[in-house]
Amino acid sequence: MAIAEVSIVPLGTQSTSTSGYVRACVKVLDGSGLTYEVHGMGTIIEGSPKDLFEIVLKMHEVPFEAGALRVVTSITIDDRRDKEASAKDKVEAVAVKRNGK
Numbered sequence: 001m002a003i004a005e006v007s008i009v010p011l012g013t014q015s016t017s018t019s020g021y022v023r024a025c026v027k028v029l030d031g032s033g034l035t036y037e038v039h040g041m042g043t044i045i046e047g048s049p050k051d052l053f054e055i056v057l058k059m060h061e062v063p064f065e066a067g068a069l070r071v072v073t074s075i076t077i078d079d080r081r082d083k084e085a086s087a088k089d090k091v092e093a094v095a096v097k098r099n100g101k
Contacts (some may be wrong), residue, residue, distance in 0.1 A: 008071060
């Protein structure tokens with residue numbers, strides 16, 4: 001399983017607010033069956049690389065469908081194949097090391 005961090009920024013809209021666009025992108029994720037977590041600057045999604053690219057492409061189209069004239073999408077993918085890992089596992093590993101265990 002791979003982990004992606006995605007940020008989709010609509011440009012050329014009538015407002016500086018992006019929460020409506022974020023909600024619309026999250027609706028795409030809701031129907032995907034993939035595990036995800038929305039945070040203040042983007043969204044973490046877990047899945048196969050193929051599934052991640054497919055869902056990000058669908059999410060990238062959402063702002064255009066809502067009237068944005070330009071969309072900037074940033075994707076970072078961590079595809080580790082030597083062991084299973086989730087986003088939660090990565091956070092816990094840092095917490096354990098931080099606490100000196």
